Amino acid sequence: MTALLRYQAAILLRSHRWIFPLIAYGLLIAVGAAGSSSLAETLDWSGAMLVPVTAFLTRAMLTAEPDAARACVAAAAGGPARAQLATLIIPLGGGALLGLAGVIFDVLTAEAAAPGPGSGGLLAKLTGAARHPGIVAGGLLIALVCLLVGSAAGALCNPPLLRHPAAAMLSTLAAIILGLAADVSPASAAISHASAQATGPLSAHWPGTGALLGAACVLAVTWGISIAAATRRDNWSQGAS
Amino acid sequence: MRADMRGDMRLDAVGKRYGIRRPWIVRGFSAGLPAGRLVRVTGPNGSGKSTLLRVVAGVSRPSAGQVTARPHCGYVPERFPGGLPFSGREYLVHLARVHGLPGAAGRVRVEEWLERLGAASYADQPVRSMSKGMCQKMALIQALLPSPGLLVLDEAWTGLDSAARGALDAAVRERVAAGGTVLFVDHDPARLAGLEDERWDFGSPGQVTVLAGPAPVAVSPVVARVERVTIRLEAADAAEALERVRAIDGVRVISVDVEGDGR
Numbered sequence: 342m343t344a345l346l347r348y349q350a351a352i353l354l355r356s357h358r359w360i361f362p363l364i365a366y367g368l369l370i371a372v373g374a375a376g377s378s379s380l381a382e383t384l385d386w387s388g389a390m391l392v393p394v395t396a397f398l399t400r401a402m403l404t405a406e407p408d409a410a411r412a413c414v415a416a417a418a419g420g421p422a423r424a425q426l427a428t429l430i431i432p433l434g435g436g437a438l439l440g441l442a443g444v445i446f447d448v449l450t451a452e453a454a455a456p457g458p459g460s461g462g463l464l465a466k467l468t469g470a471a472r473h474p475g476i477v478a479g480g481l482l483i484a485l486v487c488l489l490v491g492s493a494a495g496a497l498c499n500p501p502l503l504r505h506p507a508a509a510m511l512s513t514l515a516a517i518i519l520g521l522a523a524d525v526s527p528a529s530a531a532i533s534h535a536s537a538q539a540t541g542p543l544s545a546h547w548p549g550t551g552a553l554l555g556a557a558c559v560l561a562v563t564w565g566i567s568i569a570a571a572t573r574r575d576n577w578s579q580g581a582s
Numbered sequence: 583m584r585a586d587m588r589g590d591m592r593l594d595a596v597g598k599r600y601g602i603r604r605p606w607i608v609r610g611f612s613a614g615l616p617a618g619r620l621v622r623v624t625g626p627n628g629s630g631k632s633t634l635l636r637v638v639a640g641v642s643r644p645s646a647g648q649v650t651a652r653p654h655c656g657y658v659p660e661r662f663p664g665g666l667p668f669s670g671r672e673y674l675v676h677l678a679r680v681h682g683l684p685g686a687a688g689r690v691r692v693e694e695w696l697e698r699l700g701a702a703s704y705a706d707q708p709v710r711s712m713s714k715g716m717c718q719k720m721a722l723i724q725a726l727l728p729s730p731g732l733l734v735l736d737e738a739w740t741g742l743d744s745a746a747r748g749a750l751d752a753a754v755r756e757r758v759a760a761g762g763t764v765l766f767v768d769h770d771p772a773r774l775a776g777l778e779d780e781r782w783d784f785g786s787p788g789q790v791t792v793l794a795g796p797a798p799v800a801v802s803p804v805v806a807r808v809e810r811v812t813i814r815l816e817a818a819d820a821a822e823a824l825e826r827v828r829a830i831d832g833v834r835v836i837s838v839d840v841e842g843d844g845r
Contacts, residue, residue, distance in 0.1 A: 344679035351676060355667035407665040412641045413724055416657030416734070417680045420640055572643045574600065 345418055345427035349402065353431055358401035363439065366394040370443045379542035380451040380470070384480025385532050387443040391484055392491040392528050393517045395436030399495025400513055402432040404506075415571075425501075425571035429564055433492045440484040448477060475545030483531050483548050489556035490520045490528040493563040501570040527555035589651050590616040591732065591763065595838060597646030598630075598637050607633045609788040610647070610840030613780075615732070617761040620754070620777055622768075622795065625784025631767045632660055632736050634782070634790065638765055639734040653731025653763070654681075658738040662721035664709035670720050671696070671705040677724035691727040698753070699723060699746050715741040722746075726753055733757050735766040739773060792837040810836065 353359055373386030406414075406428070415421035448470045449463065470477050494516035496502075503509040520526045524533075531548030539546055597609045607630035615621070615638070623631045636642045637649065639657040666673055671692065678688030696702040701719040704712070709720060718741045725733060733754070739747050751774060754764050758777075766774070778795035785791055794810070815823055828835050 344676070344682075344684065348676040348680055351672075352667060357667075405667075407663050409659040409662045409721070410666055412636065412639075412659050413657055413662075413677065413721060414680055415641045416639045416655045417677060417724070417728070419654070421642065573645070574642070 342423065342427065345414070345424060346430060348414065349406075349427045349431045350434075352405050353402050353435065356401075356405050358405055359398065359435060362394045362398040362401065362435075365397070366390060366439050366443065369394070370446060374447060374450050380447060380473075381476050381479065381539060381542070381544065381546040382536070383447045383451065384444060384476070385483060385535060385546055387447055388440070388480060388483035388487045389521055389528065389532055391436055391440050391443070391487040392494065392520045394439060395432065395488050395491025396495040396498075396513055396517050396520075398435050398439075399429065399432040399492055400499045400509065402428055403495070403499040403501075404509075421571045422568050425568045426564075429492065429496055429567065432495065433488065436488045436491060440481075440488055444477065444480050444484060447480070473543060473545070475547075476543070479535065479545040479547045482553065483535055483546065486531040486548050486552050486556040487528045489560040490526060491517070493556075493559045494520050496567040497563040501574045502567060527552040527559060530555065590614055591649070591651045591653060593638070593647070593649050595647035595840070596637060596644045596649060598633055598642070599645050606645075606788040608637070608790055610838050611790045612647075612835060612838040613782065613792055614834060614836075615763045615765075617731070617763060618758055619763050619779050620758045620774070620795075621763075621765045621780045621782055622774070622778040623765060623782045623784075624767075629784035629787070630790075631784060634784075635734050635736050635765060635767060639732070654728060655732040655734060656681075656725030656728060656730035657734045658721050658725045658736060660736040662717045664712050664717040664720070666709045669706045669708055670701065670712065670716070673709055673720060674705075674723055674727070678727055681724075681728035681730075683728060688727070692723065695723040695727050698749050700743070700749070701746075713741075715743060715746070718742055719746060722750060729757070729760070729762070731762050733762055733764045735764065735768075737767050737769070739768055739770070789839055790837065791839075 369390040370387045373390065374383050377383040377386055411421070411424065415424045418424050449466055451466060451470070494513060498512040498516050499509045503512060520528050522529060524530065531552035532546075534549040534552060535546030538544070592615065593611060593613045596611045597606055599606045611634070623634060625631050633642075636657075637644050638652075639655050640649070640652055641657060668676070674692040674696070675688055678684075678692055681688075683691055693702070696705050699719045699722060701716065701723070704716060707716070709717065712720070718738070722738055725735075735750075735754070739750060742750065754766070754774060755777070757764050768774075776796045780795050781793040783791050783793055813827070817823065824835065824838065827833060
């Protein structure tokens with residue numbers, strides 16, 4: 342499995358397909374940091390933006406490897422299921438790195454959201470965040486929920502389930518919007534639950550347990566479907582259906 | 583190695599179709615793939631040869647039936663378009679690792695095979711910029727370097743220069759001599775002519791027939807004579823009868839065709 346993960350990670354890195362999601366995420370969290378009034382609110386936004394970014398990073402990975410190369414790897418790895426699992430894990434890991442970087446960025450740029458003694462300096466911001474670990478931990482959990490929802494959206498709306506590029510991109514977009522806006526989505530549930538709880542700028546935003554469990558379930562189901570499709574579908578005879 | 587422990591590889595009533603409303607490409611196909619067997623798969627274009635090879639290689643799962651005791655497999659697809667962001671050498675080192683040959687062991691094999699197929703001089707070129715023949719060599723090397731117990735070649739000779747075609751012929755003979763199982767498709771009837779033990783022929787759609795090749799089928803010395811008998815069973819419990827036939831000493835069930843609604 343390590344060899345498979347290394348291979349897939351190398352494809353993602355060397356194909357430069359990670360650059361667009363990285364830039365998009367950077368711009369999105371910069372906008373969020375500028376428009377939010379508290380650290381907790383900024384973290385909500387950064388977490389939410391992981392849904393589209395992880396979904397498109399997953400799409401980037403799922404479309405990076407030519408079908409014939411996939412077949413060779415599937416035979417070498419003892420089955421397409423393991424190869425597909427590795428293909429899904431890598432963008433999830435990439436999204437996790439982005440999410441982590443986003444949280445760190447938010448903490449460092451937070452404007453007096455958690456005012457400490459002599460606010461302004463980098464150290465002061467860090468100690469400020471350290472005095473309110475709940476805010477940061479809550480932000481990380483929200484990011485986790487959104488990461489899982491984004492990965493699920495990407496897995497469900499792209500090859501091998503949806504092979505036609507236009508259909509795949511449009512449904513990925515639709516899944517992202519649903520993931521962020523629909524009440525049933527764990528991501529939107531996590532964020533609305535978090536902000537509903539908040540009583541002031543210094544209160545932590547926590548996603549509900551339901552949202553965490555829901556996101557894990559959604560991920561398991563969508564990954565399962567994607568892996569099952571990878572073992573059953575043949576690449577060439579499917580064409581663009 | 584694994585094949586020895588688990589017995590011979592077998593296909594049992596294997597069927598494949600791409601969707602419930604799609605036609606069966608292969609249906610009710612049973613065959614044994616013991617160690618050291620060389621099988622040529624024949625049939626016209628579009629008859630399902632590639633699909634069957636992919637099922638045998640484990641690249642796609644059969645829709646019905648099962649494949650058991652598959653040894654470690656090297657698979658060469660029909661076309662290997664170079665859309666990978668690596669050089670040839672980097673790609674092969676990655677694949678060696680996936681095949682379970684990490685580090686130096688993998689590198690040594692990669693260099694050996696690059697040399698054998700005459701591809702060492704352009705192995706550092708990006709796969710993207712390689713010609714069809716060069717790409718085909720990369721696909722071949724990744725399949726051959728682990729010395730797989732099962733080698734599946736889907737028109738692997740096309741696009742190769744004559745030296746590489748000869749090297750591949752030799753590699754196939756080596757694999758078979760070392761107890762590996764090799765399945766291949768090639769439209770040149772002269773390819774490995776006279777060497778194959780069996781021919782799997784796609785006749786009517788979905789039906790594959792096993793035919794004896796020119797090479798004598800290896801049989802245990804107790805069975806002095808080989809006869810092929812076709813038995814037609816018109817019964818609902820045909821599977822049970824088939825099991826009893828299979829249990830008879832010295833009898834090998836070569837192929838099973840299911841007629842009518844066998845679902």
